Amino acid sequence: MYRYDEFDHQFVSERTAQFRDQANRRMSGELTEDEFRPLRLMNGLYLQLHAYMLRVAIPYGTLSGKQMRQLAYIADKYDRGYGHFTTRQNIQYNWIKLEETADILQALADVEMHAIQTSGNCIRNVTTDHWAGAAADELLDPRPIGELIRQWSSLHPEFSFLPRKFKFAITGAPHDRAAVKVHDIGLRAHKNDKGETGWEVMVGGGQGRTPMIAVTVREFLPEKEVIPYMEAIMRVYNLFGRRDNKYKARIKILMHELGAEKFKAEVEAEYARHPVQTTEVEQRELTRIEKYFAQPSFEKMSRFAPHFENAKRENVDFTRWAKNNLATHQVDGYTIVNISLKPEGGIPGDASGEQMRVMATLAERYSFDEMRVSHAQNIVLPHVKLEDTFAIWQVLKANDLAAANYGLIGDIIACPGLDYCALATARSIPIAQAISRKFADVKKQEEYGPVKLNISGCINACGHHHVGHIGILGLDKKGEEFYQITLGGSSSENASIGTILGPGFAAHEVPDAIETILNTYVKLREPGEEFLGAYRRLGPKPFKEALYATA
Amino acid sequence: MPLLKNNQFVNDEWTRVADADALPEGAKIIVNSARLIQDWDLLAKYTGLLGVSIANNERAEILTPYLSQLSLIVLNFPAYTDGRAYSQAKDLRLDGYRGELRAEGNLLLDQFQFMHQVGFDSFAVNERFALQQWQAASKQMSLAYQRGLFRISGEREVWSQRHQGFAPWEEQPHAG
Numbered sequence: 001m002y003r004y005d006e007f008d009h010q011f012v013s014e015r016t017a018q019f020r021d022q023a024n025r026r027m028s029g030e031l032t033e034d035e036f037r038p039l040r041l042m043n044g045l046y047l048q049l050h051a052y053m054l055r056v057a058i059p060y061g062t063l064s065g066k067q068m069r070q071l072a073y074i075a076d077k078y079d080r081g082y083g084h085f086t087t088r089q090n091i092q093y094n095w096i097k098l099e100e101t102a103d104i105l106q107a108l109a110d111v112e113m114h115a116i117q118t119s120g121n122c123i124r125n126v127t128t129d130h131w132a133g134a135a136a137d138e139l140l141d142p143r144p145i146g147e148l149i150r151q152w153s154s155l156h157p158e159f160s161f162l163p164r165k166f167k168f169a170i171t172g173a174p175h176d177r178a179a180v181k182v183h184d185i186g187l188r189a190h191k192n193d194k195g196e197t198g199w200e201v202m203v204g205g206g207q208g209r210t211p212m213i214a215v216t217v218r219e220f221l222p223e224k225e226v227i228p229y230m231e232a233i234m235r236v237y238n239l240f241g242r243r244d245n246k247y248k249a250r251i252k253i254l255m256h257e258l259g260a261e262k263f264k265a266e267v268e269a270e271y272a273r274h275p276v277q278t279t280e281v282e283q284r285e286l287t288r289i290e291k292y293f294a295q296p297s298f299e300k301m302s303r304f305a306p307h308f309e310n311a312k313r314e315n316v317d318f319t320r321w322a323k324n325n326l327a328t329h330q331v332d333g334y335t336i337v338n339i340s341l342k343p344e345g346g347i348p349g350d351a352s353g354e355q356m357r358v359m360a361t362l363a364e365r366y367s368f369d370e371m372r373v374s375h376a377q378n379i380v381l382p383h384v385k386l387e388d389t390f391a392i393w394q395v396l397k398a399n400d401l402a403a404a405n406y407g408l409i410g411d412i413i414a415c416p417g418l419d420y421c422a423l424a425t426a427r428s429i430p431i432a433q434a435i436s437r438k439f440a441d442v443k444k445q446e447e448y449g450p451v452k453l454n455i456s457g458c459i460n461a462c463g464h465h466h467v468g469h470i471g472i473l474g475l476d477k478k479g480e481e482f483y484q485i486t487l488g489g490s491s492s493e494n495a496s497i498g499t500i501l502g503p504g505f506a507a508h509e510v511p512d513a514i515e516t517i518l519n520t521y522v523k524l525r526e527p528g529e530e531f532l533g534a535y536r537r538l539g540p541k542p543f544k545e546a547l548y549a550t551a
Numbered sequence: 552m553p554l555l556k557n558n559q560f561v562n563d564e565w566t567r568v569a570d571a572d573a574l575p576e577g578a579k580i581i582v583n584s585a586r587l588i589q590d591w592d593l594l595a596k597y598t599g600l601l602g603v604s605i606a607n608n609e610r611a612e613i614l615t616p617y618l619s620q621l622s623l624i625v626l627n628f629p630a631y632t633d634g635r636a637y638s639q640a641k642d643l644r645l646d647g648y649r650g651e652l653r654a655e656g657n658l659l660l661d662q663f664q665f666m667h668q669v670g671f672d673s674f675a676v677n678e679r680f681a682l683q684q685w686q687a688a689s690k691q692m693s694l695a696y697q698r699g700l701f702r703i704s705g706e707r708e709v710w711s712q713r714h715q716g717f718a719p720w721e722e723q724p725h726a727g
Contacts, residue, residue: 007712010693014692121632151696151709151710152697156697157669158641160637160662239639288713
């Protein structure tokens with residue numbers, strides 16, 4: 001994985017010193033809260049309902065054991081002993097004091113991490129496929145270009161005061177696990193006949209109040225042109241994106257109002273206006289970065305793992321976990337371990353300091369010292385020998401990390417909601433917990449097959465409800481929380497926005513409503529047909545009828 | 552309102568001329584873009600130095616035909632969170648404009664270095680901050696990852712440093 005050199009180190013420490021000065025000026029009253037706000041936001045510090053919240057960047061979700069230990073240390077020392085992994089592959093701390101923030105940033109800098117641009121109207125943390133470098137279907141590792149974009153976008157003088165926040169997602173695999181079509185810019189790798197790499201550039205996807213699927217503006221952008229071409233897109237957005245209404249300020253609205261053809265023409269005109277003299281340095285930098293992401297030294301092993309097979313014969317719980325939480329690796333004898341942060345009745349994405357240390361140790365011992373945070377708020381050990389999985393599972397089980405529900409109905413994405421968030425209109429966490437308890441039995445979850453259930457506590461859609469196979473949106477009606485259900489969303493390569501089924505439900509009715517939907521699916525599915533496929537074939541009608549029949 | 556140039560306060564020798572007003576002879580004048588374009592036949596023969604001010608929702612390209620005869624371009628930050636003028640500045644510098652590029656409006660210390668980096672070289676600042684605060688703010692960071700910066704605060708470009716032997720993206724002389 002990427003390691004800082006002297007420049008990266010110096011950059012982050014200067015930035016930390018700068019923030020310490022800004023925080024001091026705020027505390028002395030020299031800066032007003034209004035003036036401090038964009039500065040603290042550029043450093044990931046939010047003022048929430050009860051306290052400051054600090055969001056730490058985990059670039060493309062990749063992290064080492066040492067880094068995870070430091071996150072645990074921060075959770076224990078500066079927060080209440082836990083952290084919350086987010087849908088942007090980041091971690092958030094919810095109980096932070098302003099006067100301690102600079103110390104936390106220093107602790108992060110010590111392990112090559114920062115909180116730069118995790119909020120504010122700038123280019124946010126770049127996300128990628130959480131199985132990057134490990135997935136069997138991968139064309140190439142998307143992280144080197146992710147790191148190139150991370151560096152280029154860090155304190156970019158021209159693009160730090162955009163109309164609104166800006167998110168990149170990148171995938172190197174045809175099966176899209178990074179939700180690239182619902183990002184401001186999504187990049188997907190392709191190879192041409194000559195074996196050269198190019199990137200499909202998709203612009204204007206997004207969720208929030210106005211969910212949209214991104215439009216492809218370039219089918220095959222040569223790799224060396226990525227940075228200058230991104231500059232052209234960003235410049236067009238910075239100049240012409242709306243600033244009169246923050247709900248209409250994302251690039252998707254500009255794309256929509258101009259129309260895809262006009263937007264493309266603007267970008268191409270901007271790109272042609274200032275031809276780049278050389279991209280030699282960018283290419284060299286990418287080559288330098290790629291070396292850090294070279295495959296680890298995998299052992300040559302047989303596909304058959306006798307200990308693993310034995311353990312499965314002897315332990316039915318392990319078998320279930322192995323079936324649901326392991327994924328196919330590029331290399332024979334290895335597997336991808338998905339650690340679900342969704343225990344029965346738990347808060348999706350939360351991990352205690354102790355759990356973080358446990359995962360760090362497992363990564364150091366069994367996964368070439370590497371972990372990933374997934375946008376579904378789970379942790380991945382990307383390179384594990386099949387033969388080691390039973391030992392890993394035992395440790396996970398002892399630490400409440402062995403939920404066998406990866407990709408099933410219990411693997412819920414949820415935003416922090418009204419329990420923490422100043423924007424929320426309803427609580428998300430208790431709904432997630434109630435559904436998780438309702439479907440506690442993993443056998444039952446398996447009967448329903450792969451289902452993505454996503455919960456947002458307001459229309460800003462941080463819980464990705466628009467692209468959940470089942471989406472739940474928490475709203476407020478005259479002081480009462482109620483929940484709208486959408487079906488048929490997807491964030492994969494066949495991305496789609498879910499359709500609202502009908503009137504909303506009170507909090508206590510939601511778990512039963514979900515069960516009704518799932519049972520309707522089970523009744524009507526064809527052999528082998530997954531939930532999303534069945535919904536796309538059947539449409540909303542049978543689900544509506546089942547849900548509202550007695551209403 | 553003090554004018555900051557080369558990290559010093561200097562006198563502002565430029566006069567803003569309203570649309571209907573007559574042009575003073577041999578002065579340094581600023582007109583808005585509409586008048587520049589409309590009265591170009593007259594202004595092209597102006598005896599003094601010519602400056603123009605454009606709003607941040609105008610395209611910088613409208614100035615392209617006039618760049619070689621302009622000595623000052625003024626760009627506006629109606630709010631410090633409104634970053635359009637950063638792109639206008641960058642556009643003008645990429646178009647080859649080498650005259651004075653002035654930022655005015657709501658300018659704060661913490662955006663000062665960004666403004667230098669995209670090519671601004673004079674600043675109509677308010678009186679709230681002392682000179683040494685501006686001077687310090689102009690070099691808070693000694694490194695930048697981006698290439699092709701309008702280098703004036705002396706920061707180093709990380710990628711160019713790592714891969715020496717390649718010319719910087721663009722050779723840009725200091726202006727002003």
